[in-house]
Amino acid sequence: MPTALRLSSRQLDTILRHARAWKPEEACGILAGNGDGRVERVFPMENVEHSSTLYMMDSQEQFRVFDEIEREGWQLVAIFHSHPHSPAVPSARDCELAFYPDSLYLIVSLMDDALPELHAYRIVDGEVEEVDIFVDGNRLEPPGEGG
Ligand SMILES: [Zn+2]
Numbered sequence: 259m260p261t262a263l264r265l266s267s268r269q270l271d272t273i274l275r276h277a278r279a280w281k282p283e284e285a286c287g288i289l290a291g292n293g294d295g296r297v298e299r300v301f302p303m304e305n306v307e308h309s310s311t312l313y314m315m316d317s318q319e320q321f322r323v324f325d326e327i328e329r330e331g332w333q334l335v336a337i338f339h340s341h342p343h344s345p346a347v348p349s350a351r352d353c354e355l356a357f358y359p360d361s362l363y364l365i366v367s368l369m370d371d372a373l374p375e376l377h378a379y380r381i382v383d384g385e386v387e388e389v390d391i392f393v394d395g396n397r398l399e400p401p402g403e404g405g
Contacts (some may be wrong), residue, residue: 259360260295260335262390263378269300270393276302276368277340286313286339288323289364290332295389297335305339310357313350314340330381336378338364345369346377348386362389 260388266275269289277285281292286305288308291297301323305313313338327334337358339349346367348356356363380387391398 259380260293260362260389262295262392263289263362263364264291264294264296264392265287265289266297267394269297270376272300272302273338273364273366276300277342277368277374280305280340280370281342281368282310282315283308284310284313284340284342285366286315286337288315288320288327288334289336289338289362290323290327290330291335293333295335295362298330298332300399310342311349334361336362336364338366340366340368342368346375348379348381353381353384359383364391378397 276287284305287303288301289297290299290301292357303315303319306316307314344367346365348363348365362378363381364376364378378389378391379388
């Protein structure tokens with residue numbers, strides 16, 4: 259199971275573009291890659307709920323993506339979604355619907371459009387633990403921390 263999420267700045271851009279395009283609705287998608295959390299491919303997905311507070315991936319689309327991940331020999335590294343109007347903290351429903359204990363969960367907050375906030379979590383049996391995010395090898399500092 260990945261202990262950190264490792265993205266390139268280009269992959270981060272893809273995630274942010276997807277999140278912004280769906281605002282004011284939540285956006286969602288899948289990050290596929292390696293066991294150490296290194297992402298190889300970003301799969302932006304449709305949020306079939308079309309909601310500003312909920313997301314649900316299209317099951318057919320999800321099936322096709324999981325099939326491609328298997329063919330490429332990758333793993334499911336993370337499931338990501340956006341919070342258009344709230345912090346990057348898992349909601350009670352996010353925890354309930356965290357069906358993949360081996361996956362990380364990345365949440366992008368667009369509360370502040372100019373400064374999106376990203377946090378990644380492991381969610382197992384309702385237990386939430388934050389994990390580090392690395393972009394181009396540098397640990398992402400949450401706003402207000404460090405400096
Ligand atoms: Zn959420």
